[in-house]
Amino acid sequence: MAYSDKVMEHFTNPSNIGELKDADGTGEVGNPTCGDVMKITIKVENDVIKDIAFKTLGCAAAIATSSVTTEMAKDKTLDEAMTITRDQVAEELGGLPPQKMHCSNLAADALHRAIEDYRSKQGDK
Numbered sequence: 001m002a003y004s005d006k007v008m009e010h011f012t013n014p015s016n017i018g019e020l021k022d023a024d025g026t027g028e029v030g031n032p033t034c035g036d037v038m039k040i041t042i043k044v045e046n047d048v049i050k051d052i053a054f055k056t057l058g059c060a061a062a063i064a065t066s067s068v069t070t071e072m073a074k075d076k077t078l079d080e081a082m083t084i085t086r087d088q089v090a091e092e093l094g095g096l097p098p099q100k101m102h103c104s105n106l107a108a109d110a111l112h113r114a115i116e117d118y119r120s121k122q123g124d125k
Contacts, residue, residue, distance in 0.1 A: 003060060004094030010064035015071050018053045025121070027113025029106050036062040036102075040070065040110040044118055049073050049081055054110070061100035065107035068092050078115050084108055 003011075023041035030037040036058030043051035052074050054066040069089050073081040086105040090096045 002097070003064075006068075006092075006094045007061060007064040007096065010067040010093065011060040014054075014063055014067035016053045016067065016074070017055070019055050020051055020053045023114075025114040025116075025118025027110040027115070027117060029109045029113060031102060031106055034058070034102065036106055038062065038066050038106050038110040040066070040107075040114045042073075042114045042118060044078065047077050047079075049076055049078065052114075054107075059100070061096055062106065064093055065089050065096075066110070069107040069111050073111055078119070082112060082115055084111060 019039065020041040020043055024044045025042045026039065027041075028037070028039045037056070038058070039055045041053050042049050052070045054070050056063050056066040069084065072084055072089070072092060076084075086101065086108045089107055090101060
C-alpha cells in the first residue's frame with residue numbers, strides 16, 4: 001500500500017499533536033473494526049477555531065488525516081469547519097488508498113463532534 005508524500009509528511013511530522021487544556025470543545029470517535037481512535041480538542045474565539053489539537057491511536061493514515069484536518073480547520077469559522085468532508089481531507093493529502101478512506105471520515109467526524117460539543121455548551125442549536 002503506497003501513501004503519498006504528503007501522507008508520510010503528516011505521519012512523520014504531525015501538526016497540532018496533543019490535547020488542549022481547558023478545551024472549549026472535544027470530539028472523540030473510534031472505529032471498532034480497525035481500532036483507530038481519534039480525539040480533537042478546540043479553542044474558540046468569536047466563532048473561530050483559534051487553536052486545535054489531536055490525539056490519535058492508529059495507523060499512518062489515521063495520524064496523517066488527524067494532522068491535516070487540524071490544519072484545515074484552524075482559523076476557520078465554526079460553520080466553515082463543519083463543511084470539511086472526508087473527501088476534502090483525502091484530497092488535501094494527495095489521496096488515500098481505498099481501504100484507508102475510513103481514516104479521513106474519522107478525522108472529519110472528530111472535528112464535527114468537537115464543534116457540536118462546543119455549541120452544546122453554548123446553548124447553540
